[in-house]
Amino acid sequence: MASPTPNSEQKMQSVVSLCRRRAFIFQSSEIYGGLNGCWDYGPLGVELKWNIKQAWWRDMVMSRDDVVGVDCSILMNPRTWEASGHVQSFTDPMVDCTKCKGRFRADQISNNQCPSCGTKNSFTETRQFNLMFKTYVGAVEDNSSQTYLRPETCQGIFANFANIVSTSRVKVPFGIAQIGKAFRNEINPRNFIFRSREFEQMEMEFFVRPEPQEAEKWFEYWKTFRYDWYLKHGISKERLHLRIHEPSELAHYAAGCADIEYDFPFGRSELEGVANRTDYDLKKHSEFSKKDLSYFDAETQKRYFPYVIEPSAGVDRALLAFLCDAYTEEPERVVLKFHPKIAPVKVAIFPLVNKDGMPDLAEKIYKELKHRWNCFYDDKGAVGRRYRRQDEAGTPFCVTVDGESTASYTVTIRERDSMLQERVAIDQIQTYVAKRLEGA
Ligand code: ATP
Numbered sequence: 001m002a003s004p005t006p007n008s009e010q011k012m013q014s015v016v017s018l019c020r021r022r023a024f025i026f027q028s029s030e031i032y033g034g035l036n037g038c039w040d041y042g043p044l045g046v047e048l049k050w051n052i053k054q055a056w057w058r059d060m061v062m063s064r065d066d067v068v069g070v071d072c073s074i075l076m077n078p079r080t081w082e083a084s085g086h087v088q089s090f091t092d093p094m095v096d097c098t099k100c101k102g103r104f105r106a107d108q109i110s111n112n113q114c115p116s117c118g119t120k121n122s123f124t125e126t127r128q129f130n131l132m133f134k135t136y137v138g139a140v141e142d143n144s145s146q147t148y149l150r151p152e153t154c155q156g157i158f159a160n161f162a163n164i165v166s167t168s169r170v171k172v173p174f175g176i177a178q179i180g181k182a183f184r185n186e187i188n189p190r191n192f193i194f195r196s197r198e199f200e201q202m203e204m205e206f207f208v209r210p211e212p213q214e215a216e217k218w219f220e221y222w223k224t225f226r227y228d229w230y231l232k233h234g235i236s237k238e239r240l241h242l243r244i245h246e247p248s249e250l251a252h253y254a255a256g257c258a259d260i261e262y263d264f265p266f267g268r269s270e271l272e273g274v275a276n277r278t279d280y281d282l283k284k285h286s287e288f289s290k291k292d293l294s295y296f297d298a299e300t301q302k303r304y305f306p307y308v309i310e311p312s313a314g315v316d317r318a319l320l321a322f323l324c325d326a327y328t329e330e331p332e333r334v335v336l337k338f339h340p341k342i343a344p345v346k347v348a349i350f351p352l353v354n355k356d357g358m359p360d361l362a363e364k365i366y367k368e369l370k371h372r373w374n375c376f377y378d379d380k381g382a383v384g385r386r387y388r389r390q391d392e393a394g395t396p397f398c399v400t401v402d403g404e405s406t407a408s409y410t411v412t413i414r415e416r417d418s419m420l421q422e423r424v425a426i427d428q429i430q431t432y433v434a435k436r437l438e439g440a
Contacts, residue, residue: 008265015265015327016192018334022392024048024323025193037189037197039316044393047344047374049200052318053179055233055341056202060177067175067204068168072156074181075137078147083288084155084281085253086148091128094187098122105187131184133197149183153201154310156180158281161207161293172297172306173218175206179315191266193316200315207295207306210279215255215307219276223258226274226311230260230318234339235325239263240271253280260313262321271321272313279305326394333387336394337417340437345395346373347433350386352402362401365411365426369399372430373437391416397433 019025023042027034041049061069081087093106100117106126113120132148150156157176164176179202189195208218227242245257256276261268282305286293296303326336340346347369351362359379366377376395378386383400390398398414405411405426413432414421424432 011324011327012192012265014329014334015323018327018336018392019045019192019323037186037195039193039196039198044344045319048322048338048342048394049315049319051342051344052233052322053200053202053315056229056313057177057179059229060175060202060204064175066170066173067177067206068164068170069177070157070160070164071180072153072160072178074150074183075135075147076150076156076159079288080155080159080285081132081148083284084158085284086132086151087130090132090151091130092187093126094129095123095126098124103187108188129185129187131186133183133185150181151184152182152203152312153178153180154203154205154312155281157203157205158285158293159289161282161285162291165295171299172295173206173208173214175204177202177204179203191264191269193320194264194266194269196316199317201312202315202318203310203312205277205281206309206311208309209297209300210304210307212255215276215278215309218309219256219258219274222309222311223274226272226313227260230262230271230321233322233342234337235262235321239325241268251275253277255307262317262324264320264324271317272311274309274311277308277310279307281308282306333391335391335416338394338396340396343394343396344374345376345390345393346397346437348376348378348386348390348395348398350383350398350400351379352383352400361406361426365399365401365429369429369433373433387414396436399429 022044024045026040026042028038028040029035061067094103095106095109096103097114097117097119099119099122100114102114102116104115109115112123114122132151134146134148136145137147138145157178164170180200181198182201183198186195186197189197206218206222208214223242227240230240231237239262241261243259243261245259250257254275255278258274259270260272260274262271282293294303294305322338322342326338328335328337349362349366349369351359363377366375369375378389387398396416400412400414402412409426410423411426411429412421413424413429
């Protein structure tokens with residue numbers, strides 16, 4: 001991990017405080033002191049998150065002929081987690097400080113010194129700590145009713161593989177995608193929403209013929225596709241990196257893995273993983289469920305277990321990367337330079353002075369635009385302050401209805417990044433905005 005500079009620590013603090021102030025992100029159950037590793041999204045945050053998920057779904061599912069979607073339950077039969085290996089080995093090595101009772105990941109301790117109280121050589125033996133949250137289904141709390149909150153979304157996809165193959169017109173190569181919550185009892189949740197205990201994933205399992213060259217070809221394809229996806233939605237190229245795993249880093253089931261990493265203010269860290277999971281998962285689920293999850297290929301007349309290429313992204317980590325990348329301090333303003341497609345509010349409408357007829361006209365424009373995009377109406381305070389508020393929210397266009405508007409039936413549209421203003425006919429506003437949003 002590249003080490004952060006003091007300047008970047010300050011940037012992280014500024015991003016976190018902007019998120020709180022402008023209702024992007026709050027601590028979960030803040031009135032009770034919060035819950036470590038859990039976060040709530042406010043009005044702007046939820047729009048941003050929604051736009052990221054929509055952009056992913058549009059590019060990974062809707063616009064393709066070879067991927068279908070599912071939405072699986074969070075609670076699954078506990079055998080799932082035995083088959084996937086999570087019960088056995090989804091663990092982190094953990095130590096407790098005997099002085100302050102703090103609990104830490106053993107691999108994150110340096111010089112045998114407690115990161116919390118500073119005491120040296122005061123740790124317990126390393127123990128393996130399972131990261132899955134346990135829960136009970138039904139009224140009786142015993143071993144037979146115990147299950148887990150899913151720690152990843154993809155197992156629901158593998159468990160439904162045969163259902164999809166037998167009911168949809170999918171043919172290898174094809175993918176099954178899902179967006180949903182995942183839960184991990186992380187020992188040290190940290191870096192704001194980067195490592196949380198409850199988070200969302202966007203995962204897609206892409207099933208291909210079990211030939212190494214075929215799997216390799218699709219691995220290359222998805223690695224590039226996913227890297228480009230972040231660029232396409234505005235992440236700057238100099239902060240985005242692809243890192244190929246060394247063979248020694250690979251999970252036991254994986255034949256290849258690449259991390260898409262981002263230079264967060266706290267250092268370079270994983271945004272998304274793209275892995276060649278081989279035929280491991282389908283074979284394991286066949287073995288544990290005693291259901292044959294092999295696939296009959298009508299073209300080759302052969303039955304086999306497909307290989308799987310998996311791009312697995314975190315919604316919250318993507319959102320944090322978009323926020324950090326967009327955050328810009330200029331002499332006169334703080335501005336979130338979001339790509340227009342993911343900006344929470346697309347257009348703000350300002351009636352300039354409270355003259356006869358003007359608020360009516362502004363409201364009419366607002367109501368029309370609101371049918372199509374998330375818009376914000378602001379008639380409070382000086383127009384300069386209204387612009388600043390929208391800059392901080394990342395709104396790409398501000399429409400000002402001024403003294404001339406009622407007579408000439410025109411408004412000014414101000415573009416967020418350049419701050420340039422253009423006079424546009426009222427009946428052309430939608431075309432103007434659509435061209436810039438959709439063409440962006
Ligand atoms: P890390 O090494 O950071 O713990 P991982 O390699 O265990 O991550 P995966 O199991 O590959 O992560 O999960 C896929 C994606 O899910 C990650 O790239 C990340 O975007 C997201 N993710 C995983 N754990 C968390 C978490 N605790 N909080 C937020 N997002 C997470």
